[in-house]
Amino acid sequence: MRKTNKLLAALTLLxxxxxxxxxxxxxxxxxxxxxxxxxxxxxxxxxxxxxWVDVQGQSASGWYAVRTxxxxxxxxxxxxxxxxxxxx
Numbered sequence: 001m002r003k004t005n006k007l008l009a010a011l012t013l014l015x016x017x018x019x020x021x022x023x024x025x026x027x028x029x030x031x032x033x034x035x036x037x038x039x040x041x042x043x044x045x046x047x048x049x050x051x052w053v054d055v056q057g058q059s060a061s062g063w064y065a066v067r068t069x070x071x072x073x074x075x076x077x078x079x080x081x082x083x084x085x086x087x088x
Contacts, residue, residue: 022055024064024081031081033074037063044074055083 026047034041037059045068047053053066053076063075 022083024053024055024066024076024083025049026051026053026076026080027082028080031076033066033068033072033076034063035074037061037065037075039077041075044072045070047076053081055081 027049030046030048031051032039032043033045033047035044036042047068051069053068056065056067056073058064058078059075062078064078064081065073066076067073
């Protein structure tokens with residue numbers, strides 16, 4: 001039963017990401033999710049290549065505000081993200 005609930009939650013989240021206006025995929029290894037848009041900011045987690053994130057906005061310095069598939073929010077460096085829009 002727990003596996004079914006986890007699978008259903010994951011599929012629901014993927015659908016929500018697909019319907020979001022903008023999303024990105026991590027590329028180039030493991031990318032830190034940062035508390036603030038700075039490489040010296042605290043890491044909130046590491047995400048492997050292929051991880052999807054919901055793009056919430058962009059800062060002037062090339063960092064993007066994102067929400068990860070596990071529900072965390074923070075910033076990721078844009079040069080390690082591949083961007084797309086829903087329907088593409």
